[in-house]
């Protein structure tokens with residue numbers, strides 16, 4: 345981290361200011377190894393490999409750490425030479441491409457493919473993830489002067505509330521232990537008149553739920569180590585790949601059959617080479633089967649959260665990764681009240697959510 349980025353951080357416990365207590369590297373603007381200390385409660389937080397760490401290195405997100413360190417570049421536009429992540433970011437957020445002078449918060453960065461895009465707007469981007477995936481993000485984006493990467497838990501952030509012009513959270517909420525709480529926690533970091541953009545897996549009702557094979561298979565692989573599960577996923581995709589390309593040719597339903605067979609099939613969706621399509625499939629099937637938490641939601645429920653958070657200009661719709669939601673924070677502080685939304689009748693179309 346850069347010394348100049350220190351004012352963006354506070355103690356996650358008491359929100360006191362942090363100071364650089366000690367460092368074990370050569371003095372420069374970039375701190376590789378050191379200790380941050382809260383000036384109020386004196387709690388200490390290590391900086392390891394350039395990244396301030398506010399959670400134990402090992403936590404419930406371990407599988408994600410393994411996933412993103414193994415596939416550190418797979419979904420980067422700069423690696424695939426496409427605009428897949430860029431298009432998704434700007435379509436979901438609807439934000440301008442030039443955000444110089446603004447503060448952005450990225451919740452749950454994974455390998456950092458969206459950090460790359462957010463940083464390209466010229467904004468200062470504070471990006472956090474609970475897992476060791478932050479190491480992958482740092483390797484790709486950490487030396488950019490407008491990026492601060494931290495390892496932290498969404499529920500206990502070392503950040504000031506009402507601080508960020510824009511907050512985005514892509515592909516993350518469903519993987520937290522309390523999705524609703526995670527949503528409301530994030531809204532707290534948006535400053536008045538600032539914007540929030542989230543997406544979340546969609547929950548299906550009735551028979552469509554049965555087509556989500558992932559939820560049938562998950563109990564069978566729960567408890568496996570990430571390394572073991574990953575090898576299993578890799579073998580499965582490699583064994584099925586040729587068959588999947590034949591199934592894919594079945595008019596209209598080929599791709600869907602592949603998804604039901606747990607073979608992430610992006611052939612018609614993205615202009616990727618055969619080699620990268622397979623790489624994405626391996627990454628994705630692991631991403632689908634490995635998380636400790638996976639709580640999809642109904643669109644109506646998400647809409648109610650946006651309303652209860654007193655956001656305005658709300659748009660909640662089916663989108664890229666299930667449900668997308670955007671809103672702007674009012675001056676008034678929100679109050680949490682009311683119950684969860686009811687179930688809704690799903691669209692007839694079945695779609696699969698994934699890490700892509």
Ligand SMILES: C[S@@+](CC[C@H](N)C(=O)[O-])C[C@H]1O[C@@H](n2cnc3c(N)ncnc32)[C@H](O)[C@@H]1O
Nearest residue numbers: 405408452453454473474475497498514515516
């Ligand atoms: C499916 S990945 C999405 C990564 C990235 N946003 C993307 O779309 O490529 C979900 C990420 O959320 C992170 N995550 C889960 N719970 C978290 C929490 N409580 N605090 C911070 N990050 C969390 C995981 O570590 C993981 O990297």
